[in-house]
Amino acid sequence: xxxxxxxxxxxxxxxxxxxxxxxxxxxxxxxxxxxxxxxxxxxxxxxxxxxxxxxxxxxxxxxxxxxxxxxxxxxxxxxxxxxxxxxxxxxxxxxxxxxxxxxxxxxxxxxxxxxxxxxxxxxxxxxxxxxxxxxxxxxxxxxxxxxxxxxxxxxxxxxxxxxxxxxxxxxxxxxxxxxxxxxxxxxxxxxxxxxxxxxxxxxxxxxxxxxxxxxxxxxxxxxxxxxxxxxxxxxxxxxxxxxxxxxxxxxxxxxxxxxxxxxxxxxxxxx
Amino acid sequence: xxxxxxxxxxxxxxxxxxxxxxxxxxxxxxxxxxxxxxxxxxxxxxxxxxxxxxxxxxxxxxxxxxxxxxxxxxxxxxxxxxxxxxxxxxxxxxxxxxxxxxxxxxxxxxxxxxxxxxxxxxxxxxxxxxxxxxxxxxxxxxxxxxxxxxxxxxxxxxxxxxxxxxxxxxxxxxxxxxxxxxxxxxxxxxxxxxxxxxxxxxxxxxxxxxxxxxxxxxxxxxxxxxxxxxxxxxxxxxxxxxxxxxxxxxxxxxxxxxxxxxxxxxxxxxx
DNA sequence: CCCATAAGTATTATATTGTAATACTTTTTG
DNA sequence: CAAAAAGTATTACAATATAATACTTATGGG
Numbered sequence: 001x002x003x004x005x006x007x008x009x010x011x012x013x014x015x016x017x018x019x020x021x022x023x024x025x026x027x028x029x030x031x032x033x034x035x036x037x038x039x040x041x042x043x044x045x046x047x048x049x050x051x052x053x054x055x056x057x058x059x060x061x062x063x064x065x066x067x068x069x070x071x072x073x074x075x076x077x078x079x080x081x082x083x084x085x086x087x088x089x090x091x092x093x094x095x096x097x098x099x100x101x102x103x104x105x106x107x108x109x110x111x112x113x114x115x116x117x118x119x120x121x122x123x124x125x126x127x128x129x130x131x132x133x134x135x136x137x138x139x140x141x142x143x144x145x146x147x148x149x150x151x152x153x154x155x156x157x158x159x160x161x162x163x164x165x166x167x168x169x170x171x172x173x174x175x176x177x178x179x180x181x182x183x184x185x186x187x188x189x190x191x192x193x194x195x196x197x198x199x200x201x202x203x204x205x206x207x208x209x210x211x212x213x214x215x216x217x218x219x220x221x222x223x224x225x226x227x228x229x230x231x232x233x234x235x236x237x238x239x240x241x242x243x244x245x246x247x248x249x250x251x252x253x254x255x256x257x258x259x260x261x262x263x264x265x266x267x268x269x270x271x
Numbered sequence: 272x273x274x275x276x277x278x279x280x281x282x283x284x285x286x287x288x289x290x291x292x293x294x295x296x297x298x299x300x301x302x303x304x305x306x307x308x309x310x311x312x313x314x315x316x317x318x319x320x321x322x323x324x325x326x327x328x329x330x331x332x333x334x335x336x337x338x339x340x341x342x343x344x345x346x347x348x349x350x351x352x353x354x355x356x357x358x359x360x361x362x363x364x365x366x367x368x369x370x371x372x373x374x375x376x377x378x379x380x381x382x383x384x385x386x387x388x389x390x391x392x393x394x395x396x397x398x399x400x401x402x403x404x405x406x407x408x409x410x411x412x413x414x415x416x417x418x419x420x421x422x423x424x425x426x427x428x429x430x431x432x433x434x435x436x437x438x439x440x441x442x443x444x445x446x447x448x449x450x451x452x453x454x455x456x457x458x459x460x461x462x463x464x465x466x467x468x469x470x471x472x473x474x475x476x477x478x479x480x481x482x483x484x485x486x487x488x489x490x491x492x493x494x495x496x497x498x499x500x501x502x503x504x505x506x507x508x509x510x511x512x513x514x515x516x517x518x519x520x521x522x523x524x525x526x527x528x529x530x531x532x533x534x535x536x537x538x539x540x541x542x
Numbered sequence: 543c544c545c546a547t548a549a550g551t552a553t554t555a556t557a558t559t560g561t562a563a564t565a566c567t568t569t570t571t572g
Numbered sequence: 573c574a575a576a577a578a579g580t581a582t583t584a585c586a587a588t589a590t591a592a593t594a595c596t597t598a599t600g601g602g
Contacts, residue, residue, distance in 0.1 A: 019552085019553075019554085019588095019589090020330060020331050020334040020335070020551090020552085021331075021334065021335050021338060022295050022299065022331055022332060022335045022588085022589065023560095023588075023589090024293050024295040024296055024559090024560070024588085024589080025295055025296060025299040025332065025335045025336070025339070026335070026339060028293065028296040028299065029339055029341075032360065032363065033359070033363075035363050035367065036359060036362065036363045036366075038366075039366050039367050040367075041367075043578070043579080044578070044579060044580090045577080045578060045579080054561090054562065054563095055562090055578090055579085056561070056562050056563080057560090057561075057562080059291060059579080059580075059581095060291050060292070060293055060560075060561080061293060061296065063291040063292065064291070064292050064293045064296045064297065065296070067292060068296070068297060068300060070300075078568095078569090078578080078579060078580095081367050082360075082363050082364045082367050083364070084364065084393055084395050084400055084402065085395065086360040086361065086363060086364040087360075087361060087364055087400055087401075087402055087417060087418035088304070088307060088400075088418055088420070089303065089353075089357040089358075089360040089361065089418065090357065090358060090360065090361035090416070090417050090418035091307065091416055091417070091418030091419050091420070092303065092304075092306050092307045092353050092357060092418070093353045093354070093355065093357040093358055094416045094417075094418070095307075095309075095310050095413065095416065096306065096310050096311075096312075096352050096353050100412075100416075101412045104406070104409070104412055104415050105409035108406055108407065108408070108409060108415075109409075122355055124355050124356065129355055129358055129359075130358075131355065131358055134405075134406060135375070135379055135405060136379065136383075137379070138375070138376035138379060138380075141371075141372045141375055142366065144375050144379075145361070145362055145365045145366065145371075146358060146361050146362070146365075146417060147358035147359055147360065147361035147362030147363075147365070148362050149359070149362070290559095290560085290581085290582080290583085291580090291581085292560095293559085293560065294559070294560085294589095295559080295560080295588095295589070314549070314550080315549070315550060315551090316548080316549060316550080325590090325591065325592095326549090326550085326591090327590070327591050327592080328589090328590075328591080330550080330551075330552095331589075331590080349549080349550060349551095349597090349598090
């Protein structure tokens with residue numbers, strides 16, 4: 001007998017719903033999520049281990065996902081990997097994202113000014129997630145991929161979004177964050193992080209030097225709704241030694257701010 | 272009493288599995304897929320209509336997907352829309368895609384030569400799906416979004432991939448395709464389409480002029496595995512009148528071919 | 543402005559569907 | 573080559589998903 005286990009987050013409004021919740025669906029997604037952690041194919045046993053499902057369940061969901069076309073199975077190794085069909089979801093999301101639509105052409109323009117990569121990111125839980133990327137240099141592969149998550153607390157995008165949210169919200173996010181250092185320069189101290197957020201607010205842009213990658217400078221400016229609340233950030237990475245922090249502040253920060261402002265101005269009013 | 276309905280495709284190898292198939296998972300994905308067709312939020316009733324689920328089922332799956340964070344609900348209108356979290360799947364897929372990883376830097380380089388957009392696409396069923404996009408001009412928004420599908424039969428990418436598959440496979444795909452014209456120049460006739468595929472094979476690249484968009488020229492070259500079979504295509508769009516078909520053939524086609532060849536050469540041998 | 547209709551929400555009894563135990567086969571590895 | 577591990581198939585069981593229905597909230601035409 002299995003206890004109902006895993007306390008499930010219950011949405012704030014209107015909730016009787018244990019009975020309107022389909023647990024099987026959650027389990028299916030858990031299997032897909034198991035592939036998010038790292039590259040490499042997974043065997044049945046490893047999937048079971050990562051998801052907390054038993055072997056039978058892993059078998060069933062894995063099989064179902066394969067039949068649906070979301071997983072591929074290598075008949076030799078009998079291991080699974082994500083299938084192209086998953087890309088449908090990116091399209092589904094982006095097609096509905098008014099922000100991405102407005103931003104796209106402006107991000108492309110911005111990327112041409114100095115020939116840099118330009119990204120759009122939004123906050124989700126304690127992370128930022130890149131929704132649109134206009135890559136211009138060969139950074140590490142994961143850094144060029146849409147859908148990539150990074151911790152909000154140590155990224156320029158994350159800090160500048162929090163800078164344009166309420167103090168309470170910013171603190172809540174920082175407190176909920178796993179603030180493990182990524183590089184030896186990553187600022188993890190709560191007060192210091194809050195300080196960086198305050199700075200971002202003062203300057204109108206966030207900047208991180210070697211926070212997430214040793215040789216990376218990252219600047220980001222907020223996309224604001226009509227109440228002045230950040231809903232996203234335009235982020236521009238630059239790499240040392242080609243760029244210096246000062247150059248980034250003088251050239252890239254204004255570009256990010258101008259681009260973000262232009263996007264903000266086009267948003268259809270919330271409410 | 273509901274008949275077991277919807278004859279389900281049964282995977283070719285090893286199949287007893289009605290019992291290893293979780294129908295609820297399929298229904299959940301059907302709900303997400305309902306959002307793929309077009310932009311705009313959906314209400315419960317419309318979701319039920321599009322998915323073929325009854326109101327209760329739509330209610331259950333919609334609620335579950337919302338709790339999982341894949342759908343958002345507007346409390347005012349009580350309508351649903353895709354949530355950012357769907358972008359996770361793009362990352363999950365791309366992170367595991369050796370091809371995308373190899374291709375990325377080369378596509379970026381290629382895009383700089385003439386300042387054009389450069390895409391990577393793969394075949395899925397009768398469609399191509401863009402997995403990597405390096406956008407350089409403001410085309411229509413959907414045309415810049417990864418995960419976008421287009422019919423294989425009328426795209427340069429689709430025809431050139433089929434050109435480097437077996438004749439049987441190419442015919443099977445064309446026959447299975449819904450060959451509705453997209454522009455007034457779209458070639459839909461079976462023989463004519465097969466002819467275009469043969470031409471692509473002869474020249475080493477595919478080209479379409481106004482096939483999918485009135486003023487678009489599209490060229491594409493095949494990425495080949497070690498047996499000479501196409502696994503993807505490098506596709507470059509150009510727009511008239513800035514580009515003429517002849518210029519595209521002389522400049523963009525060679526660029527696409529060179530880029531595709533370079534990617535092919537880096538693939539770890541299949542098998 | 544108000545009524546009629548449609549859309550969305552909540553509840554519950556029922557059995558279909560998902561479950562997990564187990565035995566079997568294939569692969570890996572020491 | 574033996575032993576263990578990984579993957580596959582089968583089945584009896586009941587927990588979970590289901591769909592009918594009653595209820596509440598919105599919408600739009602007269």
